[in-house]
Amino acid sequence: MTTRPAESxxxxxxxxxxxxxxxPWSFATSAYEHDKxxxxxxxxxxxxxxxxxxxxxxxxxxxxxxxxxxxxxxxxDVAERALDQARERCAHRQHVRFKRLQVPEAFPDERFDxxxxxxxxxxxxxxxxxxxxxxxxxxxxxxxxxxxxxxxxEVEEYPIxxxxxxxxxxxxxxxxxxxxxxxxxHVRGRRERRGAFAYRLDLFERR
Numbered sequence: 001m002t003t004r005p006a007e008s009x010x011x012x013x014x015x016x017x018x019x020x021x022x023x024p025w026s027f028a029t030s031a032y033e034h035d036k037x038x039x040x041x042x043x044x045x046x047x048x049x050x051x052x053x054x055x056x057x058x059x060x061x062x063x064x065x066x067x068x069x070x071x072x073x074x075x076x077d078v079a080e081r082a083l084d085q086a087r088e089r090c091a092h093r094q095h096v097r098f099k100r101l102q103v104p105e106a107f108p109d110e111r112f113d114x115x116x117x118x119x120x121x122x123x124x125x126x127x128x129x130x131x132x133x134x135x136x137x138x139x140x141x142x143x144x145x146x147x148x149x150x151x152x153x154e155v156e157e158y159p160i161x162x163x164x165x166x167x168x169x170x171x172x173x174x175x176x177x178x179x180x181x182x183x184x185x186h187v188r189g190r191r192e193r194r195g196a197f198a199y200r201l202d203l204f205e206r207r
Contacts, residue, residue, distance in 0.1 A: 060086025
């Protein structure tokens, strides 16, 4: 029986993954990923966002699409090899910045009206998920949007599941029962399946 790791996956995990393959999850070539990115972008309620944060940008495939909807975009990741590719992919986008940064150990000292957490939350431990949630809420403008998109098939190598990530934020809509708080409003959500692959998307608004 395999036991899930108790701690967040460290930067060294991703350094090794990207050293072995430049696009280990086929973000640039997978039809499944392309469809998911298209839906993620289409579900954004506003045509333009003033200042957006993308946590876990990887090689920048989704970043390039987000950039078209944002006046300013800060995309962060823990893996320098991934960031190098993202910078090259978005080199013509002068309003996009990249930074090597490990959330929740560090967090941008800025305010945002859009935060995107796509395929990264399940790398956090449960405690780090809650810390990250608090930091995101603290920096998200009232009326700002939070977009979550995560693979929902269980992966034993990851500390938590994609569903656990989304449920942690759903708790702050009042759905968690008395005392859960209502910092967020759930705008909409959907689940998609493509063969053996499945993901969940949820959009929240900061109250």
